[in-house]
Amino acid sequence: MYSIEKLLLENRAWAAEKTADDPEYFERLAHLQSPEFLWIGCSDSRVPANEITGTQPGEIFVHRNIANMVIHTDVNLLSVLEFAVVHLKVKHVIVCGHYGCGGIKASMSNHDYKQVLNMWLRNIKDVYRLYREELNAIKYENKRVDRLTELNVKEQVFNLAKTSIIQRAWKKDERPDLHGWVYGLKDGLIKPVCEMNAGTHIDPLYEYDDL
Ligand SMILES: [Zn+2]
Numbered sequence: 001m002y003s004i005e006k007l008l009l010e011n012r013a014w015a016a017e018k019t020a021d022d023p024e025y026f027e028r029l030a031h032l033q034s035p036e037f038l039w040i041g042c043s044d045s046r047v048p049a050n051e052i053t054g055t056q057p058g059e060i061f062v063h064r065n066i067a068n069m070v071i072h073t074d075v076n077l078l079s080v081l082e083f084a085v086v087h088l089k090v091k092h093v094i095v096c097g098h099y100g101c102g103g104i105k106a107s108m109s110n111h112d113y114k115q116v117l118n119m120w121l122r123n124i125k126d127v128y129r130l131y132r133e134e135l136n137a138i139k140y141e142n143k144r145v146d147r148l149t150e151l152n153v154k155e156q157v158f159n160l161a162k163t164s165i166i167q168r169a170w171k172k173d174e175r176p177d178l179h180g181w182v183y184g185l186k187d188g189l190i191k192p193v194c195e196m197n198a199g200t201h202i203d204p205l206y207e208y209d210d211l
Contacts, residue, residue: 035061038084041096042068042103047183052190061088067103067152068095069123070159085169085176093160093176097153098183104149127155153180154194161196162206170198171211
């Protein structure tokens with residue numbers, strides 16, 4: 001059987017199983033979406049948000065891109081963020097990176113990945129530049145990649161805090177809290193690396209004073 005057909009077959013089996021367990025399951029989900037969490041993760045196929053957190057459909061609103069980046073000109077990310085924060089009123093936003101991230105590794109090379117990928121990876125190089133001294137002092141390359149993964153998550157959490165979307169919600173509703181996590185492909189465990197509770201003050205350069 002072709003693999004694409006298998007997906008559709010598996011889908012039918014899954015839907016039948018869900019309905020057998022709980023006949024109202026789809027009816028209920030179709031009418032209500034009130035997730036508490038927004039997940040900004042890497043597109044890597046080995047890091048599925050629901051599965052690794054033991055959550056069900058309806059519990060996490062998800063955005064994924066290469067190396068879980070929060071880029072202020074990314075209309076896709078910003079639309080997801082605004083919808084989740086302003087309309088769904090999520091209480092937590094999680095940026096989750098992962099060790100062994102291909103995007104992070106690629107950003108540390110000098111290879112030409114051609115225009116669009118070069119453009120994306122440059123944002124990770126900018127993170128490296130901020131922490132160059134610390135990173136260059138790490139002897140082993142894999143350890144350096146792991147550390148950049150953690151630092152990148154931290155910077156993306158800061159990038160969230162710099163948006164007027166987050167700052168306005170902090171001022172109005174005292175939510176959401178921001179969390180930076182890194183997932184381990186080798187042991188399946190999530191390591192929290194940073195946290196910013198609602199209302200945390202950031203570099204005044206980035207704080208709006210007339211929200
Ligand atoms: Zn990745």
